[in-house]
Amino acid sequence: MTILSFDFLRPLLLLCVLFAVGGITAHQIVYSRSWHQPLDVVVYPINADKSIDTHNYINTLSSDTFTEINDWFTAEARRHKAAIPQPVHVSLGKRVKSVPPPLPVDQGVLRTIMWSLQLRYWVFRNTPDDDSNLRRVRVFVAYYQGDDDKPLAHSVGLQRGLIGVVNAFGHSEQTKQNNIVITHEILHTVGASDKYNFFGGPDFPHGYANPHRQPLHPQRYAEIMVGRIPTSPYSSYMATSLKSVRMNALTASEIAWYD
Ligand SMILES: [Zn+2]
Numbered sequence: 704m705t706i707l708s709f710d711f712l713r714p715l716l717l718l719c720v721l722f723a724v725g726g727i728t729a730h731q732i733v734y735s736r737s738w739h740q741p742l743d744v745v746v747y748p749i750n751a752d753k754s755i756d757t758h759n760y761i762n763t764l765s766s767d768t769f770t771e772i773n774d775w776f777t778a779e780a781r782r783h784k785a786a787i788p789q790p791v792h793v794s795l796g797k798r799v800k801s802v803p804p805p806l807p808v809d810q811g812v813l814r815t816i817m818w819s820l821q822l823r824y825w826v827f828r829n830t831p832d833d834d835s836n837l838r839r840v841r842v843f844v845a846y847y848q849g850d851d852d853k854p855l856a857h858s859v860g861l862q863r864g865l866i867g868v869v870n871a872f873g874h875s876e877q878t879k880q881n882n883i884v885i886t887h888e889i890l891h892t893v894g895a896s897d898k899y900n901f902f903g904g905p906d907f908p909h910g911y912a913n914p915h916r917q918p919l920h921p922q923r924y925a926e927i928m929v930g931r932i933p934t935s936p937y938s939s940y941m942a943t944s945l946k947s948v949r950m951n952a953l954t955a956s957e958i959a960w961y962d
Pocket of ligand 1: 896
């Protein structure tokens with residue numbers, strides 16, 4: 704007779720994980736947003752569709768692939784007069800063999816909490832090095848070849864645990880756009896919020912890089928927490944690289960760049 708089934712144990716295990724990670728989380732949030740020194744970000748690539756093309760694409764990645772993310776943060780810190788000259792340092796980590804648990808389709812509160820604990824347990828099991836995670840952001844990028852007409856699952860960035868999960872196309876022409884998504888998720892981990900409107904476009908004024916521009920449209924830049932450049936109140940297009948993306952004052956204040 705089995706008294707303790709796995710179904711019974713699973714919530715208990717998750718509860719244990721919850722208590723164990725609670726203390727770490729508080730530390731992580733304080734340190735990651737203090738901006739006394741550059742925030743380390745490690746990008747772990749995953750061959751999510753197990754294809755040879757994705758494998759070959761991952762072989763082309765190096766820490767240099769993400770230098771433009773460092774440069775973008777440095778330029779934005781200067782524009783916003785943040786105290787730290789170089790806010791982040793992104794490097795390429797080792798490959799990860801397993802894929803993270805998928806975000807639940809039904810995003811009820813309880814399901815989302817369970818998923819976030821599962822994800823954090825997965826991250827604990829699958830981080831391929833032993834460095835301290837108190838002050839670094841771990842971004843797991845699941846690369847796919849994908850179908851042209853099928854969008855990939857959403858990417859997420861969690862402030863609790865300083866964890867990002869990015870779903871991306873493993874094509875060289877996509878690398879610059881992937882860097883926008885990675886930057887967006889890094890910013891979620893340090894407290895920035897999404898700035899989409901109901902239709903998934905830029906919310907005015909918060910989702911605009913320059914809401915005071917005259918005339919307002921077309922905008923020259925996308926705000927990083929939307930990633931789309933508004934051309935009219937009802938239309939916008941995806942930015943293709945960080946060159947056409949900026950951070951507005953609201954996002955800068957959310958990540959504690961102002962005193
Ligand atoms: Zn987002």
